[in-house]
Amino acid sequence: MSVNILAGEVGVVAATALRELAARAVGVLPVAEYADGAPLPWSVVGDGGWDLVGVPGDGAASLRDLVEIAQTWGEFCVPLPLLPTILAKRWSAAARERTGPVTVSVAAPGRPPGRFLAPYLGEPEVVLALGLGAGEDRVAPPAVAARDGFAPTLRLAETDLRSAFSAEAAREQAVVWAAEAVGCARRTLRDSVGYARDRHQFDRPIGSFQAVKHRLARAHEQVELAESALLWAVAAPADTARPVRFAVDSSIGVLQTAIQVHGGMGFTWEMGIHFFLRHVLTLRELVRGVGL
Amino acid sequence: MRTEQGRGDRAVTTTAATGAADAFRLRAEQWLGRSVPERWKAERGALSEAEIDEIRLEWDRRLFRGGFAGISLPAEYGGQGLGLREEVAFHELAARAHAPEGFGRIGKILVAPALIADGTQAQRARYLPPILRGDHVWCQGFSEPGAGSDLASVSTVARAVPGGYLVRGQKVWTSFADKARKCLLLAKSDPEAPRYRNLTMFLVDMDQPGVTASPIRQISGASHFSEVFFENAFVAEEDRLGPEGEGWRVAMGVLNHERGAVEGVTRYVEMRGDLDRLIACCAGRAGTCSPVADFDTRLELVRWQISKTVAYQEDQARSAAAASVLKVTWSELWQEIAEYGLGAACPDHHAHWRNQYLETRATSIYSGSNEIQRNVIGDRILGLPR
Numbered sequence: 001m002s003v004n005i006l007a008g009e010v011g012v013v014a015a016t017a018l019r020e021l022a023a024r025a026v027g028v029l030p031v032a033e034y035a036d037g038a039p040l041p042w043s044v045v046g047d048g049g050w051d052l053v054g055v056p057g058d059g060a061a062s063l064r065d066l067v068e069i070a071q072t073w074g075e076f077c078v079p080l081p082l083l084p085t086i087l088a089k090r091w092s093a094a095a096r097e098r099t100g101p102v103t104v105s106v107a108a109p110g111r112p113p114g115r116f117l118a119p120y121l122g123e124p125e126v127v128l129a130l131g132l133g134a135g136e137d138r139v140a141p142p143a144v145a146a147r148d149g150f151a152p153t154l155r156l157a158e159t160d161l162r163s164a165f166s167a168e169a170a171r172e173q174a175v176v177w178a179a180e181a182v183g184c185a186r187r188t189l190r191d192s193v194g195y196a197r198d199r200h201q202f203d204r205p206i207g208s209f210q211a212v213k214h215r216l217a218r219a220h221e222q223v224e225l226a227e228s229a230l231l232w233a234v235a236a237p238a239d240t241a242r243p244v245r246f247a248v249d250s251s252i253g254v255l256q257t258a259i260q261v262h263g264g265m266g267f268t269w270e271m272g273i274h275f276f277l278r279h280v281l282t283l284r285e286l287v288r289g290v291g292l
Numbered sequence: 293m294r295t296e297q298g299r300g301d302r303a304v305t306t307t308a309a310t311g312a313a314d315a316f317r318l319r320a321e322q323w324l325g326r327s328v329p330e331r332w333k334a335e336r337g338a339l340s341e342a343e344i345d346e347i348r349l350e351w352d353r354r355l356f357r358g359g360f361a362g363i364s365l366p367a368e369y370g371g372q373g374l375g376l377r378e379e380v381a382f383h384e385l386a387a388r389a390h391a392p393e394g395f396g397r398i399g400k401i402l403v404a405p406a407l408i409a410d411g412t413q414a415q416r417a418r419y420l421p422p423i424l425r426g427d428h429v430w431c432q433g434f435s436e437p438g439a440g441s442d443l444a445s446v447s448t449v450a451r452a453v454p455g456g457y458l459v460r461g462q463k464v465w466t467s468f469a470d471k472a473r474k475c476l477l478l479a480k481s482d483p484e485a486p487r488y489r490n491l492t493m494f495l496v497d498m499d500q501p502g503v504t505a506s507p508i509r510q511i512s513g514a515s516h517f518s519e520v521f522f523e524n525a526f527v528a529e530e531d532r533l534g535p536e537g538e539g540w541r542v543a544m545g546v547l548n549h550e551r552g553a554v555e556g557v558t559r560y561v562e563m564r565g566d567l568d569r570l571i572a573c574c575a576g577r578a579g580t581c582s583p584v585a586d587f588d589t590r591l592e593l594v595r596w597q598i599s600k601t602v603a604y605q606e607d608q609a610r611s612a613a614a615a616s617v618l619k620v621t622w623s624e625l626w627q628e629i630a631e632y633g634l635g636a637a638c639p640d641h642h643a644h645w646r647n648q649y650l651e652t653r654a655t656s657i658y659s660g661s662n663e664i665q666r667n668v669i670g671d672r673i674l675g676l677p678r
Binding site: 197217218220 | 593596597600621667670677
């Protein structure tokens with residue numbers, strides 16, 4: 001059994017269950033139909049206790065397990081603060097006392113001074129964890145200074161409150177966000193392959209043309225290497241930033257390819273690839289904000 | 293950029309190691325430490341071609357005596373009965389220890405698995421022991437002047453005659469052909485049958501009249517390949533590997549081994565050596581060498597990709613998806629490293645980079661061009677239409 005490469009039982013079980021929940025809620029829907037809505041109520045994941053999967057103790061998920069969960073979750077781009085809640089409840093006792101969702105805020109390079117970024121802040125029931133292994137361990141009610149509507153599936157808000165992270169909590173948060181990005185990339189690659197199989201031009205599926213096929217092959221290479229970068233990030237506490245950045249940047253590359261492969265549909269709002277792209281571009285901001 | 297990092301923490305398989313795997317690594321490391329010939333380590337550049345050949349031939353025999361031949365082959369066939377993890381670990385350690393490369397690579401990595409998958413008991417009994425002992429060097433007769441990327445269009449013909457076949461045709465880009473006793477040969481056996489069903493795989497004796505091999509000089513000036521001519525060379529019925537008409541299927545199995553983790557890890561270690569050389573050259577020249585940090589990240593990812601391929605070996609689809617990107621990834625990265633190395637003009641290593649630059653032009657072509665490998669990824673991994 002290879003400890004650092006294969007996910008443990010907790011990770012596999014949780015990822016499988018969450019895949020089923022998300023697939024039941026949004027499986028056949030185009031992302032454009034649910035990006036602005038609430039396709040999955042919090043109670044569905046909360047009642048199952050999936051937000052507590054990382055809480056320290058016997059049978060807690062390892063970081064590798066969280067990567068498995070985040071990659072799976074990322075494939076659906078569901079607007080629900082599951083991943084920040086898992087991290088907050090892993091690192092904060094005050095967050096664990098809440099039954100509902102909890103988010104975190106990180107630095108916001110390039111924004112007004114004193115402003116911090118928090119995904120899903122201002123969404124129903126969401127509170128902000130202020131101490132993740134560092135600082136004062138308490139939660140704060142949502143204090144939204146401004147909304148950032150760029151990524152509808154991440155519901156980003158600016159706030160004046162900053163979550164304090166221990167070095168390890170920050171590292172884990174960055175790895176989990178990177179894993180979510182890789183999940184987005186894997187999903188859009190799969191959609192792009194499906195589109196290239198169905199879409200015909202010159203009486204042939206466009207995926208049979210090498211110009212298109214090789215682009216998708218390169219996207220597959222990027223997804224594979226991005227996933228390997230996550231394994232590296234998990235295993236190398238002193239060297240996490242490089243693989244995390246690689247994973248996120250590669251995922252953005254895959255999203256760009258997906259738009260190109262979808263041709264004239266690729267840059268339409270309704271096709272919806274842009275929701276994944278906006279999601280991953282925003283994850284990159286969050287990863288930078290948490291210090292990696 | 294990190295220049296201080298030693299090589300000791302970069303083992304491909306240590307992160308995934310169990311106690312047994314650790315014990316294997318330790319045994320291999322100790323054995324390599326005392327078995328790699330001093331002359332090879334110290335004065336390789338000064339050895340004559342005959343001396344080099346002698347050391348490489350002897351190395352295969354030493355591997356056998358040391359219990360490191362056929363590491364991942366089943367024990368019932370004379371292998372060590374271990375897994376891909378140990379095979380990869382050994383190749384990595386051997387490359388790090390600057391061990392010679394024997395002449396047995398084609399036999400052990402490509403022919404032996406094919407014999408186990410498709411050979412008869414008699415063929416295995418006859419050919420596996422000399423491969424493992426290092427007595428038989430094999431070559432791989434696949435590519436032809438008219439059948440490179442389009443391998444299925446080979447025109448070398450095997451015509452049935454009483455007791456066997458007569459082979460006529462020309463092979464090219466054949467490694468080890470000038471040293472080989474045997475050739476794993478893909479030939480057209482049925483001119484009437486449709487494409488992909490007209491081919492058969494053979495185990496051909498190279499020591500016979502009608503077989504001639506002559507080396508090809510490459511752009512670097514070195515000769516790593518030969519062209520081979522078959523003029524009515526005879527191959528016995530019992531030296532047909534698999535049924536008639538199934539040569540394409542057998543060949544695809546062989547090619548997967550050729551582009552996999554074992555090959556990848558050997559390249560990783562060679563590339564690591566090149567990149568460390570470049571990092572040393574760039575130290576203290578801040579600002580001029582920004583791509584080097586990116587090379588370093590991508591090279592370490594080759595290592596992680598290999599580890600992942602090995603770790604997921606029970607899950608065939610996931611392992612195949614992981615392995616499929618290895619060859620295109622390392623080959624193109626190595627080219628970039630060599631291009632940059634030559635351009636960076638490190639005075640100490642100028643001759644090295646000139647040679648590596650020319651040598652690495654071939655990496656994206658051999659073992660199946662990267663264009664073909666990307667077709668394979670598109671068709672077989674992603675399921676795109678042909």
